[in-house]
Amino acid sequence: MPNENDRPATPPATTRRDFFTGPAAAAAAIGAAALTSKPLRADVPIPSITIPKEIPANLAEEPKPGSFQGRGMSGAEVFAKLCVEENLAALFCCPGNYTVINALAAAGVPAYGGRTEGAMCAAADGFSRVTGEAVACSGTEGPGFTHMIMNIAAAHSARTPLLVLASNMQIAGDDREAFIQTGYQQPITEGLKKYGKRLIAPDRVWEYGAYAFRNLKSGVPGPVHLDFPGEVARARFTDPANLKDYYNKSKYRTESVAHPSPVDVKKAVDMLTKAERPLIVAGQGVFYRKATGVLMEIAQKADIAVVATGPMKGHFPDEHRLSISLSPDAMMSADCVLFVGQYCMPSPGEYHFNPDVKTIRVHPVPEDLGRNWPLDLGIVSDEKTFLDALNDSLPRKKREAWVSEIAAAKVKYEKTLNDQVELGIKYSNQTNHLHPAVISKEVHDFFYKGKIDPKQTVMGGGGWTIGMFMGRWTRAYRPGQVITCGYQYGAIGPDVAMTIGAGAAVQRGIGPQAPYKGAPVACVSSDAGIAYSLFELDTAQKYRIPIIAVIYNNNSWGMWPQAVGSARSMHMYLFQENLRYDKMAEGLGARGEYVRTQQELKDALARSYTAAVKENASTLINCQALKEFTSARDYPPGVYITAEPGPGAFAH
Amino acid sequence: MSSEEARKLKNPVPFTKKSIAVGRTTFLSTCAACHGPDGKAQVDVVADATDLTNPKAYKSGSSEGEIFRSIRDGAGETMPPFAAQLSGDTEIWNLVNYIHSLWPENMRPPLVEEKSKE
Numbered sequence: 001m002p003n004e005n006d007r008p009a010t011p012p013a014t015t016r017r018d019f020f021t022g023p024a025a026a027a028a029a030i031g032a033a034a035l036t037s038k039p040l041r042a043d044v045p046i047p048s049i050t051i052p053k054e055i056p057a058n059l060a061e062e063p064k065p066g067s068f069q070g071r072g073m074s075g076a077e078v079f080a081k082l083c084v085e086e087n088l089a090a091l092f093c094c095p096g097n098y099t100v101i102n103a104l105a106a107a108g109v110p111a112y113g114g115r116t117e118g119a120m121c122a123a124a125d126g127f128s129r130v131t132g133e134a135v136a137c138s139g140t141e142g143p144g145f146t147h148m149i150m151n152i153a154a155a156h157s158a159r160t161p162l163l164v165l166a167s168n169m170q171i172a173g174d175d176r177e178a179f180i181q182t183g184y185q186q187p188i189t190e191g192l193k194k195y196g197k198r199l200i201a202p203d204r205v206w207e208y209g210a211y212a213f214r215n216l217k218s219g220v221p222g223p224v225h226l227d228f229p230g231e232v233a234r235a236r237f238t239d240p241a242n243l244k245d246y247y248n249k250s251k252y253r254t255e256s257v258a259h260p261s262p263v264d265v266k267k268a269v270d271m272l273t274k275a276e277r278p279l280i281v282a283g284q285g286v287f288y289r290k291a292t293g294v295l296m297e298i299a300q301k302a303d304i305a306v307v308a309t310g311p312m313k314g315h316f317p318d319e320h321r322l323s324i325s326l327s328p329d330a331m332m333s334a335d336c337v338l339f340v341g342q343y344c345m346p347s348p349g350e351y352h353f354n355p356d357v358k359t360i361r362v363h364p365v366p367e368d369l370g371r372n373w374p375l376d377l378g379i380v381s382d383e384k385t386f387l388d389a390l391n392d393s394l395p396r397k398k399r400e401a402w403v404s405e406i407a408a409a410k411v412k413y414e415k416t417l418n419d420q421v422e423l424g425i426k427y428s429n430q431t432n433h434l435h436p437a438v439i440s441k442e443v444h445d446f447f448y449k450g451k452i453d454p455k456q457t458v459m460g461g462g463g464w465t466i467g468m469f470m471g472r473w474t475r476a477y478r479p480g481q482v483i484t485c486g487y488q489y490g491a492i493g494p495d496v497a498m499t500i501g502a503g504a505a506v507q508r509g510i511g512p513q514a515p516y517k518g519a520p521v522a523c524v525s526s527d528a529g530i531a532y533s534l535f536e537l538d539t540a541q542k543y544r545i546p547i548i549a550v551i552y553n554n555n556s557w558g559m560w561p562q563a564v565g566s567a568r569s570m571h572m573y574l575f576q577e578n579l580r581y582d583k584m585a586e587g588l589g590a591r592g593e594y595v596r597t598q599q600e601l602k603d604a605l606a607r608s609y610t611a612a613v614k615e616n617a618s619t620l621i622n623c624q625a626l627k628e629f630t631s632a633r634d635y636p637p638g639v640y641i642t643a644e645p646g647p648g649a650f651a652h
Numbered sequence: 653m654s655s656e657e658a659r660k661l662k663n664p665v666p667f668t669k670k671s672i673a674v675g676r677t678t679f680l681s682t683c684a685a686c687h688g689p690d691g692k693a694q695v696d697v698v699a700d701a702t703d704l705t706n707p708k709a710y711k712s713g714s715s716e717g718e719i720f721r722s723i724r725d726g727a728g729e730t731m732p733p734f735a736a737q738l739s740g741d742t743e744i745w746n747l748v749n750y751i752h753s754l755w756p757e758n759m760r761p762p763l764v765e766e767k768s769k770e
């Protein structure tokens with residue numbers, strides 16, 4: 001098999017004209033420029049990359065929330081007070097919307113400042129996906145806000161309780177293009193949010209803060225978008241009586257949830273009891289509602305198979321004998337399926353189920369029942385109250401044949417994966433480049449099969465080719481362990497930033513991350529993907545959030561086969577070959593590793609983990625691959641989409 | 653398997669409504685992401701897939717054996733081999749029958765009536 005990297009990057013120039021219009025001309029121009037500029041003196045040391053002393057000192061300061069006393073509180077401080085009372089878990093931002101982000105940080109909301117608003121929005125989403133908590137992101141009015149759009153959309157598809165904040169400008173400047181950054185935000189997030197409002201009445205800032213958290217913390221979550229013109233953020237209040245609806249959260253929202261009708265529960269019990277091969281699809285609602293314990297009780301009580309779905313995984317452990325996530329063939333023979341907490345519903349066929357399967361769906365919002373997937377029984381209920389009620393009524397039952405079928409299907413599926421790895425090893429050895437199956441298996445073995453507690457490491461994943469392969473090897477053994485970065489929206493690129501946000505939650509030990517507080521996190525992504533959040537390695541270093549980013553570098557967008565057979569198209573899909581993302585990471589203060597063989601990857605993972613644990617240092621491991629590994633013809637099986645649901649699922 | 657060998661293959665699964673339905677289930681969960689839920693390959697997200705409703709557009713042959721081969725062994729740059737993902741030859745032949753059902757009516761094989769159980 002020819003090594004594509006051995007080809008000359010550019011055909012030799014054949015004519016004088018070609019020479020002067022090609023890369024050689026550019027090189028000559030650079031050389032000429034160098035002769036006229038002053039070279040660096042060899043005896044001047046290049047300063048090393050350091051974290052400024054102000055950062056740890058600033059982070060160690062005590063919170064200083066606003067007060068109605070004396071000068072009073074700004075509108076931003078009033079809003080920050082509400083956010084603190086609502087336990088807003090974190091803020092990820094870039095400067096802009098200064099009054100609001102400063103007020104939130106001063107009030108004690110854990111705050112992180114990064115390099116791009118889009119990546120900070122993804123980081124906030126990642127933090128929420130592994131904790132279930134409401135989290136905020138912020139950027140300046142115009143460009144900062146619009147930079148967040150891709151990741152607001154991703155959060156919307158993932159139903160993340162994400163509070164999107166932005167502004168700077170004054171209402172007084174509306175329609176005048178006064179100074180800079182005039183924009184109308186709310187129409188831009190139309191269709192991408194659960195609730196949104198441009199605050200135009202300063203005295204209603206508390207009221208709309210309440211609106212925000214009512215939406216973030218009730219029913220099915222989703223992004224809430226508030227924009228704060230200067231008149232609201234900078235208004236002053238010395239008396240809470242001047243604020244409209246200044247109530248405690250116990251008065252402006254409720255923790256009450258829908259309970260299922262006993263008749264519906266009885267029908268569900270009857271259907272599940274009659275079934276020979278019942279299956280529960282446990283969506284993200286099970287995670288958000290902290291119902292994983294009762295889900296386990298139900299599964300074990302009646303030998304019901306379970307598959308966890310959603311933008312985070314682990315609400316049912318993949319290694320459990322009743323987990324069907326690694327048994328796609330068995331899914332097809334399920335005769336009754338219960339969807340609970342599945343916010344993003346597939347259509348029949350999009351899940352690897354028998355189309356005639358009896359279906360029960362439990363959802364807190366009645367309007368969603370029956371959408372996409374026809375129901376035999378729809379139940380309006382909170383996920384946890386339903387599962388509690390089901391657990392109370394469901395009789396014990398052994399289903400040995402069903403359990404055996406799941407186990408057999410798992411053996412078959414794992415053999416398929418291992419066969420692919422064997423092929424991948426062969427291809428890697430032939431080409432001296434890393435095949436994605438090999439990368440995936442090595443990462444899997446390092447984090448799940450070696451000395452590290454397999455429950456420990458939060459793993460994010462993305463990219464196209466590597467996303468498909470790694471998805472099949474990613475495992476979740478406990479709630480909030482895995483985030484599917486491209487869930488439903490399919491954004492290629494937020495992966496590393498999203499995992500850094502998850503890492504912030506792990507560093508703080510929030511919610512399900514508490515037992516693993518301080519552990520490193522890992523992300524497997526692609527060369528196409530890393531372009532969107534590479535600079536956040538600076539953020540990871542700055543806040544000492546250790547991440548091991550494994551980057552599949554195949555010199556191209558994974559979709560390059562789309563250009564095959566199309567004239568003058570391929571160049572749009574290709575990058576320069578052998579780019580050194582590891583060097584870029586070093587330039588950002590992180591560690592860099594460049595690997596081309598299985599053994600080099602093993603060693604790099606070990607070194608990276610040691611650095612993460614001992615120094616809180618982040619590492620980018622640049623895995624040199626070939627774009628041809630995507631080709632089903634040259635390197636079968638190429639890329640194929642894994643049947644959903646299961647570990648590699650990203651659509652639903 | 654060569655094209656010539658593939659063309660000699662005969663589908664052992666009759667073209668029945670039941671086989672088409674089984675093939676449709678496999679199609680939706682395995683093929684629809686690239687070929688679209690209707691087989692017309694108007695989904696431009698994943699791959700430059702073939703419009704399965706138009707046999708004249710098939711790049712690797714449209715005989716039943718060639719379709720079988722494309723599914724089992726893959727075809728071209730982007731069509732992966734599905735032998736490992738599917739349960740066996742019968743599932744692939746059911747899929748071939750479903751794909752035939754997407755063709756214009758005058759190009760489909762004649763539908764075989766299923767025998768009554770009585």
